[in-house]
Amino acid sequence: MKDPPVRFALASKRVVTPAGVRQAAVLIDGERIEAILSRGEVPSGVAVEDLGELVISPGVVDTHVHVNEPGRTDWEGFETATRGAAAGGVTTIIDMPLNSSPVTTTVAALEEKRAAAQGKCHVDVGFHGGLVPGNADELESLIDAGVCGVKAFLCDSGLDEFPASGEAELRAALPVLARRGVPLLVHAEVVEAEQNAGPMRNYGDWLRSRPEEFERNAIALLRKLCAEYLAPIHVVHLASGPLTSHFFWAKQDGLPLTVETCPHYLHFSAEQLEAADPRFKCAPPIRRKEDRRRLWEALLDGVIDTIGSDHSPCPPEMKHLDATQPGSGDWQRAWGGIASIELTLPIVWRGLRTHMVTFTRVAEWLSATPARLVGLDTRKGRLAPGFDADLCVWNHEEEWTVRVEDLHHRHKITPYDGQRLRGRVKRTYVRGQLVYDDGEFPAGPTGQLLRRRASFDTA
Ligand SMILES: [Zn+2]
Structure with missing residues (x-):
């Protein structure tokens, strides 16, 4: 030490x-x-x-990172993920409850993950818990154990051990989260299977298989439930530009409905990706230029609250980049997830080059607001005494x-390779x-494991 x-x-x-x-x-x-x-x-x-x-600036707080250790450490682990974070000016990450094994849906699994992370982290690390069918009774104890938020999927997560939640599961969880003031983070797509069943040969097929309608149906449900339970709900990785209007109106109504977008939705657009390989595969898919323009507009207007990397790497073979058609890859079998933990700040800053935006505003998006979301805002996210x-x-x-x-990060794959x-x-x-x-990591893994500040109980 x-x-x-x-x-x-x-x-x-x-x-x-x-x-x-x-x-x-x-x-x-x-x-x-x-x-x-x-x-x-x-x-x-x-x-x-x-x-x-x-x-x-205040260090970046990234509330959306998939570290995958323990259990899938060959995809990514605490040592490499937090090295990437440190190199990107990220001082706190919050790990998602998947794709590790076990998934973080019980206190025992949380403690296993904390043990796996101990002594390996170059930055501070907190943890989200997971909501899956049948574990709503665990949420109270996960919150007592210090999870920063609770993540749920409304569609297939890609992992059998982290099944999707439906309205019934959300209704079981939201009263607890409302009472404890802990956010439900939601992958907001309701996937209709028949639309998602066609052949998948290229980026366009992938885009068409996950239409905006999937996001729209999920967000409409979440807005309704947010109004009913007044529980904090944070929609993660919004890709659709027009759907930002839901969050505008929710804010007008004073609802605790907030939203994240990701660097890839702010940087790339589908028009560029017709011949793209599965490095660009993520869900929801990267949409059109017009979506991107509206996401930026919503960010600038204060409608989008946070930017999370959704760093979600995997081994190269799982990206199936090697299909016979050059550049296209096997879109059907490729893992969906983009690796970019250390690039959030330069992606966002590049995107802002034609806007008059202050460093203070960028620090709100990347540091202060995410710290507040995950209950670390008494310690993190600001340069203040x-x-x-x-x-x-x-x-x-x-x-x-x-x-x-x-x-x-562990496997040297990212769609940003060659990007300016x-x-x-x-x-x-x-x-x-x-x-x-400047390329060195002089302190070694001195990161601490964080717990959300004592969550309130208004009952
Ligand atoms: Zn994610």
Whole structure:
């Protein structure tokens, strides 16, 4: 183990505080931010490092990551996933209850996962629990054990041991979640089997097999149940642009219905993907340019709340990239999931290059709001006194091309290979420790395992 960090300060022309960007020094004492000061106010005797033009933002909080350990560690594991996170300025990840084995649907499975993660993580890690048919009685104890949220699928998850929930399962879970103030995170597609049964030869077939209607039916059900139970529901990975209107109206009605989209829906569009291989396969599928435009608009309007990577890798053979037709792959059998844990910030920042958006706004999307979603907002997500010293130091002007072999997740596959992005992470600090420094990981796996803050019980 490294020695505990000391009292030191990092200065820059661009320190991203909740109140705006200012030229300042972040004074760090041990694991916490002691103060944000002007440079001249730093107490004498404290070493100040001047980072010049580099941006100092709160570390990214990614509430949607599939680590897959234990049980499917050959897909991805805590060591490699959190290395990728650190390299991307991500200081906290929340692991999804699948695709590990066992899936996190009981407290015993949660403890097994925590044991597997212990001592391997380069950033801080929290855990979501899972809702599946028959385990609604477990939710109370999963929440007591500190899960950050509860995930459910309204369609096949791709894993037999994590079956889909229907309206009955949601109705069993929502009163508990409303009372405890813990969000239900939902994969919102209701898949009608006959539409999903055709041959799958290319991206267009995949897109047509998962029409917007699947998302629309799921979101309509969730909005209705949210109004009925007043339970926090967070729709994950929204792909359809027009469906953002549901979230606009839910917010107008004061409902606790929130929504995430993912970097791939903000970066790619179906028009580019006719000949794409299954690296691009995910559900819901990446939709049209017009959807992408409306997702950005909803983000800028405050209708979309968070951006999660939905990092969901698998071994190369499971992506079936090697079909006889060059570039097309075997879409039918390929695993659906996109690996991109370390690219969220430069993807989003590149997408914003034609918009006048402040660093403060980006920090709300990527840090403050997701921290609040998962009940970590008393410690994480802001550069403010008393908060964990979780910092992302980055060059906002640097443009660069992704080379998959430079990424840190387990299997070197990503649809972003060769993509030109903007903004490059130089350093990442987790609780005052320098965990990533321009290609190096000097602190080692010093990440902690997190539990959601004591959830309230209004009963
Ligand atoms: Zn996911």
